Amino acid sequence: MSTDATPPDQVAHVLTEALPYIRRFHGQTVVVKYGGNAMVDDELKRGFARDVVLMKLVGINPVIVHGGGPQIGELLERIGKKSEFVQGMRVTDAETMDVVEMVLGGLVNKEIVSLINTHGGRAVGLSGKDGGLIRAQRLTLTRPGPAEQAPEILDIGHVGEVTGIDPALMALLDGADFIPVIAPIGVDEAGVSYNINADLVAGHLARTLQAEKLILMTNTAGILDDDGQLLTGLDAERVRDLIADGTIHGGMLPKVDCALDAVSHGVGATTIIDGRVSHALLLELFTDSGVGTLIHGADARVS
Ligand SMILES: Nc1ncnc2c1ncn2[C@@H]1O[C@H](COP(=O)(O)OP(=O)(O)O)[C@@H](O)[C@H]1O
Numbered sequence: 001m002s003t004d005a006t007p008p009d010q011v012a013h014v015l016t017e018a019l020p021y022i023r024r025f026h027g028q029t030v031v032v033k034y035g036g037n038a039m040v041d042d043e044l045k046r047g048f049a050r051d052v053v054l055m056k057l058v059g060i061n062p063v064i065v066h067g068g069g070p071q072i073g074e075l076l077e078r079i080g081k082k083s084e085f086v087q088g089m090r091v092t093d094a095e096t097m098d099v100v101e102m103v104l105g106g107l108v109n110k111e112i113v114s115l116i117n118t119h120g121g122r123a124v125g126l127s128g129k130d131g132g133l134i135r136a137q138r139l140t141l142t143r144p145g146p147a148e149q150a151p152e153i154l155d156i157g158h159v160g161e162v163t164g165i166d167p168a169l170m171a172l173l174d175g176a177d178f179i180p181v182i183a184p185i186g187v188d189e190a191g192v193s194y195n196i197n198a199d200l201v202a203g204h205l206a207r208t209l210q211a212e213k214l215i216l217m218t219n220t221a222g223i224l225d226d227d228g229q230l231l232t233g234l235d236a237e238r239v240r241d242l243i244a245d246g247t248i249h250g251g252m253l254p255k256v257d258c259a260l261d262a263v264s265h266g267v268g269a270t271t272i273i274d275g276r277v278s279h280a281l282l283l284e285l286f287t288d289s290g291v292g293t294l295i296h297g298a299d300a301r302v303s
């Protein structure tokens with residue numbers, strides 16, 4: 001029974017609007033990237049956990065990849081270490097890598113697991129090291145050198161790129177109705193750990209699992225144009241134009257990169273949504289209007 005003043009016909013309308021979406025996503029995998037900037041207040045975090053539990057209960061298979069950039073920055077600051085970024089990636093020396101493991105694999109991961117579990121779900125927290133889930137190698141970044149000289153190779157330490165994802169553990173968890181919550185840490189064959197941008201992990205995972213949808217939750221309404229207006233639907237060509245003219249930059253670049261990669265490799269669609277909006281996940285998945293920016297492939301369904 002509804003406890004607020006919402007008229008019954010509106011409640012009925014919302015539920016019937018959701019029905020075709022529930023049918024469409026039933027049995028499908030949806031990868032959700034929960035960005036550190038979207039984890040801003042306790043009420044929003046509880047709303048996120050409830051949305052994930054609801055997804056699971058209506059037969060969707062949610063897989064959560066979380067970030068935690070601001071949370072890593074906070075702990076580094078507390079121990080008197082400065083955060084430095086090169087091309088959007090955190091320079092990660094051995095000490096920083098320890099902090100990344102503590103914050104992502106420990107604090108943030110377990111907080112999300114605990115929230116989902118207290119709202120009726122069965123979440124399991126993992127980093128990419130568990131079960132060899134995320135294989136990685138050192139990411140090489142370059143900067144153009146002086147005229148006619150080779151590009152300069154930049155050393156940013158333990159920053160990784162995904163070389164492979166082993167879906168076996170995901171299948172096992174899905175089969176037993178658990179919700180995986182994944183910290184973006186990878187490991188190479190020698191057992192060396194890498195700090196990986198969470199958007200890139202989410203994109204790879206969506207591709208490996210052939211997800212129906214990849215949802216990136218961040219701290220803007222979606223992709224905005226130069227006048228600050230929300231762009232609701234973009235195809236690959238338009239995204240490339242927006243990158244070329246500088247409208248898309250900074251932290252939005254890895255998101256659109258992984259979105260384009262995902263939709264060109266079998267993922268139904270990617271949406272970039274505002275994690276600061278209460279129940280943004282439900283609005284995105286189960287309403288006609290959706291929220292945020294949808295990036296679709298050439299032959300994708302636009303919904
Ligand atoms: N065209 C754009 N539209 C919206 N945000 C953009 C755009 N280009 C760059 N950005 C920046 O990207 C940021 C989101 O990336 P980021 O800070 O890395 O978020 P997260 O922590 O969620 O991964 C926005 O807050 C904004 O500053």
Ligand SMILES: CC(=O)N[C@@H](CCC(=O)OP(=O)(O)O)C(=O)O
Nearest residue numbers: 035036067068069089090197198
């Ligand atoms: C290499 C690199 O930069 N890794 C990120 C990993 C966390 C992340 O991606 O968190 P958000 O999604 O909240 O930004 C970092 O250290 O901040």
